[in-house]
Amino acid sequence: MTLELANLLFGATAAVYFAASVLFVADLLGRAGTLARWAPRLVAIGVPLHAAHIAVWSVVLHVCPVEGIHFALSVAAMLACLTYAVARLRYRVDVVGAFVAPQALAFLLASRFVGPVDYEPRLRSALLPFHVISNLIGIALFTLAFAAAVAYLLQERRLKHKQFAGFEHLPPVDALDRAEHRFLVAGFPLLTIGILTGTIWSREIEAGGTAAIARAALSYASWALIGGVLLLRAAAGWRGRRAAFGTILGFGLTLLVLVIYLVRSLLTAPGGPA
């Protein structure tokens, strides 16, 4: 029964995210018409379904949702959708859903097709939930900042090239720039907590492999980059394009950290290559 329910929730969530993604793309191409207003609503509908799926599926697998990269990705995507659904009520960031919805769909599917990870007892720590949760929420916020930055660059490019046609539903550049900044400001403290807890945790477990070093280096680099973007904006007026590129690069580095986790998890998963 629980497995069937988990499957049902998985299917429903995937269908809702898929429909939202299609509508967002159609809207960007100017072909969605009045249906476009359903795209962000579908993302909001997907959030409780997604959360329920995570809860039921973790019962099926007997795994804590914050443990294991396959679930973490799914939780991060769900949190990104939740933040998006709340943020769009206040800011003009509907278009950000064009990235958030497909990403949520991809991470949801990935969570199902990547095998569960059995954590070694030596990796378990009281710091682990703090580390993972702060990183997940941080990644969710950086995802939104990244999407706003991409939309900003598209709109800014059109204005600089004086192109009036196409992508007419993109929000104003100023609104996108402000939204991107706010998501970064909200995500940065969480990233800081994630890095601090990660540093202490890795000392506890005496991690020192190549992957752990690379992961730590990338984490510090992304923290420094995003911190730099915020600092330069406040001190030297680095807004717009420069801030957008910095955000995209910072998000790319945090994503790389996740990729390293993912690849390592796949390699060490039971049945996977050693």
Added chain:
Amino acid sequence: MIVVVGLSYRTAPVEVRERLAAGADALPVVLARLAARTELAEVLFLSTCNRVEVFGLVHPATSARGDDRVEAALRAIREELARQAGAGSGDDLAAYLYDKRGDQAIEHVFRVAASLDSMVLGEPQILGQVKDAYEAAVAAGALKGTLSRCVSRAFTVAKRVRTETAIGTGTVSISSVAVDLAGRIFGGLSDHAVLLLGAGEMAEAAARSLGEGASALRICNRSFDRAAALARDLHAAAVPWDGLEAELVQADVVVASTASNAYVVTRDMVRRAMKQRKGRTLFFVDIAVPRNVEPSVHTIDNVYVFNVDDLEQEVARGMKARQSEVGAAEKIVAEELARFLAWTRGLEVQPTVVAMRAKARAVLFSELERSLAGRLKHLADGDRAALEQMLESAVGKLLHTPTTRLKERAADGEDARELAAAVRFLFDLQELGGPPRSEEDPLESESDERLPN
């Protein structure tokens, strides 16, 4: 028959149009004069910046022949227009006036309301102006029948054209393109300040559209007195010309339209201003020729410069997009015209239908009365009422098919007059007065018949 006489931007210069225009105060007088003409049964006076037209319904109850009645109605309108223009007769206006009659006049009403005959294709104001003219004519008692139906049908046509085609989309004026661009950059202007460079007519026009809704409007001009005078009109603040660079730090939208031959805003000025602005976005609308803003300013991060060519390019694109919708809009007009003509043709046979039913009813009820006074006088009131009800029903059922056939024939565009004449001959019917309102009016049942709000 519906007729129209008038002039528009296509046929008459503004000096002629303004002589004929009637404002809200003069409109009731003009309508009263037109409504008093015996040649016209109904009338509507439409006066906008770009057209002055009188729509009329030829009076059917005059003794003249059909064509003569139409000519007399057209003449009457021309005379009243000449009077409105202050000319002695319609002769000096003749070169500018056009007239349309019958189907063409109805099609014209539909096209005008749908903004297919407007100077700016698809502009929305015309529908409101036709609606105002309609309400004024109704208030003056000058609209009550077929013409009233025709104009209210025109509202439906306009509504369909706006919703089913993209004729009203896109920006088609320099100021609306500038407002649209400001929207793409800032969203709304309620938190942003607008700075006007120059105090000429162009600056004023731009300020009226861009300054509306802005958090602040400041005017900077070489002549401070002129800036101050315009600032008073626009409820803005005048600033001295030598404070321009400082103003660039405060403003978010700068509209430049001075007559200067050299750049008024240079790249270096903007770079310095952007440092002080901490990178806040700055948008220049340069509508001056020669240009006031150095073009390379556009390459600075978070600064956007759009000159008059850029804006006109978008205007042209908007116009082209609207033009491409004309075919679809004309198709809607043609559909609605066919429907309306079918309805009006149905009206032509209506007197015959009414007379036929009246005759049948009169004969049957006369027989019933005779029977009720003789052999059936023992019947109780309830039975008598039942018999009357039965006869009413029988008249309806018996005449349903001939009524429908007559109306169908008329609606199909075939000449139903011969058939109507045959009915009148067979039933020995007398010609009744003007057509009453149809009980089965195909346009009546539609929910969208009401005036748009």
